[in-house]
Amino acid sequence: MKLVLLGPPGSGKGTQSKFLVEKHNFIQLATGDLLREKVSNKDSSLGKEISEIMNSGELVPDNIVIQLIVEKISELKNKKLIFDGFPRNLNQAIVLDESLNKISVSLDKVIFIDVDYKILKDRILARINETNEEDRRSDDNTDTLIKRIEVYKSNTLPIVKYYKKMGILKEINGMSSIKDVSQQIFNIIS
Ligand code: B4P
Numbered sequence: 001m002k003l004v005l006l007g008p009p010g011s012g013k014g015t016q017s018k019f020l021v022e023k024h025n026f027i028q029l030a031t032g033d034l035l036r037e038k039v040s041n042k043d044s045s046l047g048k049e050i051s052e053i054m055n056s057g058e059l060v061p062d063n064i065v066i067q068l069i070v071e072k073i074s075e076l077k078n079k080k081l082i083f084d085g086f087p088r089n090l091n092q093a094i095v096l097d098e099s100l101n102k103i104s105v106s107l108d109k110v111i112f113i114d115v116d117y118k119i120l121k122d123r124i125l126a127r128i129n130e131t132n133e134e135d136r137r138s139d140d141n142t143d144t145l146i147k148r149i150e151v152y153k154s155n156t157l158p159i160v161k162y163y164k165k166m167g168i169l170k171e172i173n174g175m176s177s178i179k180d181v182s183q184q185i186f187n188i189i190s
Pocket of ligand 1: 007008009010011012013014015016031032033035053054057058059060061065084085086087088092123124126127139148174175176177178179181
């Protein structure tokens with residue numbers, strides 16, 4: 001099974017991916033984590049470039065993100081995969097379909113975690129408070145979040161329509177408890 005988790009920043013994609021990994025043997029491909037891994041290499045000029053873009057709230061250029069993901073797709077062809085935070089625009093959605101087609105695989109479901117934008121600020125502030133200073137994400141602040149929501153509305157929301165047309169979009173309520181959201185996802189995949 002191949003799943004996409006789609007939703008605004010802080011909607012719970014990472015939280016729910018962890019649940020799918022722990023309880024249902026999925027492998028999580030999170031572009032945010034892959035990019036943060038690149039950024040953690042302090043000597044890399046690419047890492048510095050990526051870090052500046054992430055801290056501004058913009059999307060990292062497609063060529064960088066797509067390369068990170070496409071490499072993994074063929075390695076993990078036969079595994080249960082969750083794409084967490086990818087695709088984030090229409091071009092990435094098309095490239096994902098093409099890359100999966102090449103290895104005779106297709107997406108089974110796209111789970112759209114719908115939340116009211118108003119609660120995202122509280123979630124991000126809670127994440128800041130729950131995290132040790134050294135592990136805190138440098139894009140977790142309210143100014144960057146406002147930009148990330150704008151970027152989400154203009155770049156990522158159009159792909160909801162794209163997957164609806166393909167007939168694989170499943171919308172869930174992301175505003176209930178973490179446990180309840182997990183249950184809604186479980187109902188879809190079982
Ligand atoms: P990501 O790493 O994908 O981060 P995210 O959108 O913040 O988080 P997520 O939805 O996973 O929220 P979480 O579960 O942690 O992206 C970071 C940046 O990387 C982007 O801005 C961009 O620059 C770059 N990037 C990533 N992918 C890219 C791509 N494909 N193309 C270009 N650029 C890309 O949840 C947040 C908080 O809410 C947590 O504290 C959690 O405990 C809490 N929470 C979750 N569910 C809850 C619930 N039901 N109730 C209450 N709290 C809940």
